[in-house]
Amino acid sequence: MSKKFVITGGAGFIGSNLAEALANENEVVVIDDLSTGMAENLAGLEVQLLKGCITDFGLLKDAFEGADCIFHQAGIASVKKSIEDPVRTDEVGIEGTLKVLIAAKDAGVRRVILASSAAVYGSSPELPKKEDMMPEPKSPYAVTKLAGEHYARVFRELYGLETVALRYFNVFGPKHRLCSGLQHRGRAEGDNPLVSTRKEFKFEGKGFAFGVRRETVSFGSKGSSRSRSQKTVVHNVEEVFGLRS
């Protein structure tokens, strides 16, 4: 049976991939202020795009009516921007998330799935990362993600709203803007179109991001992942995205 899903930040990289995966067989509503997302990411999809900010209660209330599940992806997805403007980061990341949870509870939504981040772990070198490690946020961005996780837990305990917070590591795939730790150099400048500024990644393999797209790749440090050299990672990314001739 068709369900209704609302995706906040649904015009962004991860949100639009989710929309694509869900749109065929379900009703999909996207809330996005288009600050970093683009309406073109949703081109050709049967989704309703509501342009606006997640701090707008009225907008959330209308959009959430009759919804089965909210995928809360909206956020200022940048550590750098959060350091430059912690107040705005807080408004969107904490106030916005709180309003999403309240509006979901009030509308009788069954489940809210939140985009958290591996940034909550801080700079501890310990690998693999585990959920029961002590969080150590090192930026306003990470603070907002951790606060969102706590709010989600509290809403589950207080009101029975089903909540799941997913700590994404670095997610790559179609519609990625190739920023935050990655630079896009283009084929003309060398053999490797994707060049990491970091020395080493953990390669997790295909099929991440809740089955959004089979070709989506995540680099994380889950128990099953193995450490790979940067060269291997770049090779794998190119292969998955068909960039390797």
Ligand SMILES: NC(=O)c1ccc[n+]([C@@H]2O[C@H](COP(=O)([O-])OP(=O)(O)OC[C@H]3O[C@@H](n4cnc5c(N)ncnc54)[C@H](O)[C@@H]3O)[C@@H](O)[C@H]2O)c1
């Ligand atoms: N991409 C990653 O590797 C990664 C890693 C960890 C966590 N995350 C989190 O996952 C989520 C999605 O990330 P992404 O990579 O798709 O980023 P993105 O910037 O492509 O998507 C974020 C979307 O949220 C929208 N948005 C921002 N502020 C808003 C507001 N106030 N109201 C409504 N919409 C707003 C933007 O326009 C954009 O479409 C974010 O919350 C991000 O913090 C991403």
